[in-house]
Amino acid sequence: MLCTSDENGKFMNELDIADKILGLLIGGHDTASSACTFVVKYLAEIPEIYEGVYKEQMEIAKSKANGELLNWDDIQKMKYSWNVACEVLRVASPLQGAFREAIVDFMFNGFYIPKGWKLYWSADSTHKNPEFFPEPNKFDPSRFEGSGPTPCTFVPFGGGPRICPGKEYARLEILVFMHHLVKRFKWEKVIVDEKIVVDPMPVPAKGLPVKLYPHKP
Numbered sequence: 725m726l727c728t729s730d731e732n733g734k735f736m737n738e739l740d741i742a743d744k745i746l747g748l749l750i751g752g753h754d755t756a757s758s759a760c761t762f763v764v765k766y767l768a769e770i771p772e773i774y775e776g777v778y779k780e781q782m783e784i785a786k787s788k789a790n791g792e793l794l795n796w797d798d799i800q801k802m803k804y805s806w807n808v809a810c811e812v813l814r815v816a817s818p819l820q821g822a823f824r825e826a827i828v829d830f831m832f833n834g835f836y837i838p839k840g841w842k843l844y845w846s847a848d849s850t851h852k853n854p855e856f857f858p859e860p861n862k863f864d865p866s867r868f869e870g871s872g873p874t875p876c877t878f879v880p881f882g883g884g885p886r887i888c889p890g891k892e893y894a895r896l897e898i899l900v901f902m903h904h905l906v907k908r909f910k911w912e913k914v915i916v917d918e919k920i921v922v923d924p925m926p927v928p929a930k931g932l933p934v935k936l937y938p939h940k941p
């Protein structure tokens with residue numbers, strides 16, 4: 725970006741460069757950390773889901789030699805854990821949505837949208853639509869079993885040409901985090917009814933304090 729000019733030989737100005745760097749830092753860090761936070765929250769709140777993740781991760785842990793690192797095949801085995809992570813991304817989508825600009829005039833649901841208008845697509849309201857996700861407020865990782873949700877209804881990473889390029893890296897990051905956490909600890913929330921604030925990503929208002937209980941050796 726710093727070394728490349730556009731077709732007229734013009735380089736990016738400093739403000740645009742700063743904007744891109746911030747976008748990458750926030751988009752690449754705060755999103756995945758919000759997702760990991762909600763994994764911790766839901767595993768604390770729903771013991772049977774913790775147990776399912778624990779069982780799957782311990783099977784993988786036991787198949788490894790002492791000190792052997794996780795590899796790509798191990799990640800592929802984390803099917804239940806990924807269903808849990810997807811359900812986290814559904815109920816607490818780190819990016820609630822984003823903007824697009826209409827490039828042509830069109831009609832949608834009886835509304836006329838003129839070319840040039842800015843439109844907001846909302847991951848959060850799509851994920852809470854009971855037509856596609858019955859009992860949308862229920863935390864249920866089985867929604868992702870088999871062929872999973874209807875195409876284009878589960879969009880935590882967006883879709884189309886501008887879909888998140890960090891999607892697979894984020895998957896790896898969240899699963900590796902889950903593996904190491906459940907392998908060592910069980911935990912409980914300190915504040916049972918802690919509020920969630922969205923600023924601009926969802927986060928527990930007090931930072932989700934937890935009590936950690938290491939597994940017995």
Ligand code: HEM
Nearest residue numbers: 751752755756759818819822880881882886888889890894
């Ligand atoms: C759970 C984690 C993540 C979520 C939920 C997420 C979500 C999203 C979404 C919804 C978009 C599309 C925005 C739009 O359509 O306008 C996006 C774009 C983007 N994401 Fe992610 N993201 C995550 C992790 C990451 C990571 C780890 C990186 C980089 C290391 C990253 C880098 C980017 C970049 C550079 C874009 C802009 C792509 C473009 O405009 O062409 N994201 N992300």
